[in-house]
Amino acid sequence: xxxxxxxxxxxxxxxxxxxxxxxxxxxxxxxxxxxxxxxxxxxxxxxxxxxxxxxxxxxxxxxxxxxxxxxxxxxxxxxxxxxxxxxxxxxxxxxxxxxxxxxxxxxxxxxxxxxxxxxxxxxxxxxxxxxxxxxxxxxxxxxxxxxxxxxxxxxxxxxxxxxxxxxxxxxxxxxxxxxxxxxxxxxxxxxxxxxxxxxxxxxxxxxxxxxxxxxxxxxxxxxxxxxxxxxxxxxxxxxxxxxxxxxxxxxxxxxxxxxxxxxxxxxxxxxxxxxxxxxxxxxxxxxxxxxxxxxxxxxxxxxxxxxxxxxxxxxxxxxxxxxxxxxxxxxxxxxxxxxxxxxxxxxxxxxxxxxxxxxxxxxxxxxxxxxxxxxxxxxxxxxxxxxxxx
Numbered sequence: 001x002x003x004x005x006x007x008x009x010x011x012x013x014x015x016x017x018x019x020x021x022x023x024x025x026x027x028x029x030x031x032x033x034x035x036x037x038x039x040x041x042x043x044x045x046x047x048x049x050x051x052x053x054x055x056x057x058x059x060x061x062x063x064x065x066x067x068x069x070x071x072x073x074x075x076x077x078x079x080x081x082x083x084x085x086x087x088x089x090x091x092x093x094x095x096x097x098x099x100x101x102x103x104x105x106x107x108x109x110x111x112x113x114x115x116x117x118x119x120x121x122x123x124x125x126x127x128x129x130x131x132x133x134x135x136x137x138x139x140x141x142x143x144x145x146x147x148x149x150x151x152x153x154x155x156x157x158x159x160x161x162x163x164x165x166x167x168x169x170x171x172x173x174x175x176x177x178x179x180x181x182x183x184x185x186x187x188x189x190x191x192x193x194x195x196x197x198x199x200x201x202x203x204x205x206x207x208x209x210x211x212x213x214x215x216x217x218x219x220x221x222x223x224x225x226x227x228x229x230x231x232x233x234x235x236x237x238x239x240x241x242x243x244x245x246x247x248x249x250x251x252x253x254x255x256x257x258x259x260x261x262x263x264x265x266x267x268x269x270x271x272x273x274x275x276x277x278x279x280x281x282x283x284x285x286x287x288x289x290x291x292x293x294x295x296x297x298x299x300x301x302x303x304x305x306x307x308x309x310x311x312x313x314x315x316x317x318x319x320x321x322x323x324x325x326x327x328x329x330x331x332x333x334x335x336x337x338x339x340x341x342x343x344x345x346x347x348x349x350x351x352x353x354x355x356x357x358x359x360x361x362x363x364x365x366x367x368x369x370x371x372x373x374x375x376x377x378x379x380x381x382x383x384x385x386x387x388x389x390x
Contacts (some may be wrong), residue, residue: 003045004038006059006067013048016055021109022065032193039134058133063166068133070112074214074225076138082144085113090148098367102187103369104264110371110379116141116222119202121194123152123349126202132166132259142175142389143366148276153177157202172197182258188238190264190388195257200230200255207382208233209367211332214386214388216241218328225249225323227279227316232272234293239268247287249275283319291329294320298335305338310346313338318350321358324389329358340383347385362386 009277012027018204029049038044040062046054056077070077089111093103094232106118108130115131117143125145129135135158142154154176182193183203203221215234221242224234229248238246248259256274256311263272275282279296286292294316300309317331333343340363351358366372366382373379380385 001074001358002041003056004034004052004059006034006044006046006057006187007051007065008046008054009049012291013236015047016069021069021112021373021376023067023069024064025061025066028067031061031066034059034065035066041136043136044109045074048210056135060166063131068131070113077138077140079143079147082137082140085111085146086118086144086148086289092371093369100369102204102206104186105369107370107375107379109373112373117202118260119184119204119206120147121147121183121203123149124179124183124185124196125149125151126157126196127153127154128157128160128202130160130162130166132168132249135168137320138175146176151177154295155179155196157196161339170224188216188237188241189263191216192233192236193230193231193262193265195258196256198254203213205230207334207366207370208332211330211364211384212237214362214364215291215330219243221249222295222327223287223289225286225289226269227283227292227294227298227320230255230295232262234295235259235272236266236268238291239263239271243271243291245273246273247273247275247289249277249279249282251276251278277353280316280319283316283323286323290302291330292320292324292328292365293330293332295330295332298333300335300337303337307336310342313343314349315348318353319347320349321350321389327359327390328386329383329389330386332364332382334382336378336381338383343383345385356389358387358389359384363386382390 009028009029012023040060042059054371055069055072059067063236089105097103101122104119106116115134117128119126156173157174180196182195209289216237221237222243224238224243224246227249228248232248235246235248250256263269299312300306308335364384
């Protein structure tokens with residue numbers, strides 16, 4: 001285990017003591033010299049300026065956060081390292097989801113593995129790699145997953161735009177076994193078809209699990225508008241809960257076609273209506289409903305476009321609240337930059353503007369298989385409010 005050495009300066013060491021996993025060029029001694037001599041993505045030993053061991057990580061001078069820690073133990077980063085990490089993560093998931101066959105196994109910094117996301121869909125494993133350092137370790141990752149799960153297939157779903165920040169190619173590739181796309185899985189007694197190659201993220205949004213389960217509880221005899229529905233996760237939970245009818249609004253014809261197939265195989269074909277197009281335009285003249293869910297994409301992807309994204313959220317919540325005369329209203333945001341207090345504020349502004357009364361009956365977040373690292377705020381991203389409008 002003869003890794004090149006990187007020394008943290010006083011600022012970097014202070015960040016280390018504050019449990020940071022990411023470090024910039026300003027935290028590293030002789031950054032420019034190291035950048036010239038070290039291949040991007042290399043594994044490195046991290047030490048203090050006095051040469052005390054701190055951890056093992058990977059280095060990429062092309063990235064703003066050029067150094068990321070994988071372990072604070074003096075151990076080689078190989079298949080056994082990932083096998084041990086995956087086993088730890090799996091044991092945790094089995095505590096709160098003992099019978100789940102579809103779950104997130106690894107949530108990047110939430111599981112202390114920066115740049116790596118792994119979702120399990122029964123016997124199919126989807127891997128997303130977002131950093132060069134982790135890309136160079138993918139063979140260890142794949143080998144460990146095969147040994148631990150004996151899967152039917154492993155797919156590298158490496159098409160996230162975040163890879164561009166590390167000068168990485170975007171691609172989707174089956175690296176083990178074979179699949180039929182979309183794949184068929186059973187989640188909470190609902191048969192889903194999950195598109196892997198052309199689907200969003202890893203194909204499905206497992207982070208909304210607990211929020212969908214709440215919708216199931218209140219959906220009986222309701223008519224739902226599912227805005228930004230994708231393949232209809234919320235819609236099908238509502239139907240399982242006894243909803244009368246669901247309207248799915250999305251601009252992806254592929255997603256809506258798959259939703260119609262899911263409705264057929266679950267015998268709900270006559271209870272869904274798909275509306276293809278721009279959600280903002282459709283909500284200006286919406287169907288009548290007594291339950292509306294707004295699960296939009298992240299309108300604020302960086303601090304630079306905060307103002308523009310905030311305006312979109314504000315207008316969306318205005319249209320959604322206006323569409324509900326009486327009933328349930330749910331707003332979710334997966335943007336880390338839109339904090340819960342801002343979500344509250346936007347809802348209150350629009351209630352006042354529309355002269356409507358609302359009671360908050362639900363506050364939601366990401367499912368526990370997406371654990372939050374308290375020292376990496378970005379791992380806390382999904383939030384939602386549910387109101388009863390009277």
